[in-house]
Amino acid sequence: MTQEGAPGMKMLPRVLTGAAALLALAAPILLFAQPASAASRDGVCDSGEFCYYYNSSEQGSVSDFTSSVSDYGTTEPTCYDFKGPGNxxxxxxKNNAASVWNRSSQTVRVYYNTSYAGSYQDITAGAKGNLNATLMNENASHQFLSSGGSTCSTSGLGDPNTCAQAVSWAKSHEATTYNADYYDRCDHVVGLAYGWGASGSTTAYNHWLAVPSAYKHAGDRNVPAGGLAFFSGGAGHVMISIGGGQFVSSDIGGNGTLTVTTIATIESRWGKPYLGWTQPWFQANH
Structure with missing residues (x-):
């Protein structure tokens, strides 16, 4: 995956003394409801908000948020900027935050890349402190997380098949011999599972990028049956969960096959980094 920051270009003169340990949750699941008590973005770190600071140790100008943002932008006046008074x-x-304060009730994950990708650091509810050496002045997106459970849902998506029907399709179409409809067509396969003649996306990775954040669970490996698991690396890869940590994937069992596998197998055998899972959102219907 192309890294968007420049690890060797840290803005050290802005780093102040003192560092606070930031706690991380193990494998949280994403939630996108905005905290009801949060105020609008005004450069003040209010209760219910996640806040970036320009300097370390929660010093300098503040940029406050109540929801996930996949791309901050890099040009004024359209970018997300530091609004509060001060340095x-x-x-x-983007790539200019040194410390944070999470005043929301949810864990917030800060990413090195846009679109919720690359290295990340989890900031638990109530935690404050400096971003770690990888993320300091190298922040490109963030997501609000939760430890609650998630299930597959086609509500409002217009899919011809339900999640359960898509899982049944995947199981009934497993194949250990070559099928031209499956070879190098992973995004097409998951589209077929949900009743589409075509997914509407040119590649699996482009499909991932197009899915709205409300339907996207970056980094979460607890994929419910029917959820679509995505990987980066070239055109990327996508496969459908059948529950219990198992997935039906094209090609992993041989060219043109459709077999049961795991996230770890895709990562180790193909070297493709795992991105996360999404609800069955398809460009074919959007």
Whole structure:
């Protein structure tokens, strides 16, 4: 995956003394409801908000959020910027934040890349402190997380098949011999499972990028049956969960096959980094 930051270009003069340990949750699941108590973005770190600071140790100008953002932008006046008074005010926040304060009730994950990808750091509810050495001044997106459970749902998506029907299709179409409809067509296969003649996306990775954040669970490996698991690396890869940590995937059992596998197998055998899972959202219907 192409890394968007520049690890060797840390803005060390802005780093102040003192560091606070930031706690991380193990494998949280994403939730996108905005905290009801949070105020609008005004450069003040209010209760219910996640806040970036331009300097370390929660110093300098503040940029406050109540929801996930997949791309901050890099050019004024359209980028997300530091709004509060102090050092850094008016600067775009992408690759310019040194510390954070999470005043929301949810864990917030800060990513090195846009679109919720690359290295990340989890900031638990109530935690404050400096971003780690990888993320300091190299922040490109963030997501609000939760430890609650998630299930597959086609509500409002217009899919011809339900999640259960898609799982049944995947299981009934497993194949250990070559089928031209499956070879190098992973995104087409998951589209077929949900009753589409075509997924509407040119590649699996483009499909991942197109899915709205409300339906996307970046980094979460607890994929419910019917959920679509995505990987980066070239055109990427996608497969459908059948529950219990198992998936039906094209080609992993040989060219043109459709067999049961796991996330770890895709990662180790093909070297494709796992991105996360999504609800069955398809460009064919959007």
């Amino acid at each position: 850094g005010q008016g600067t775009c926040i």
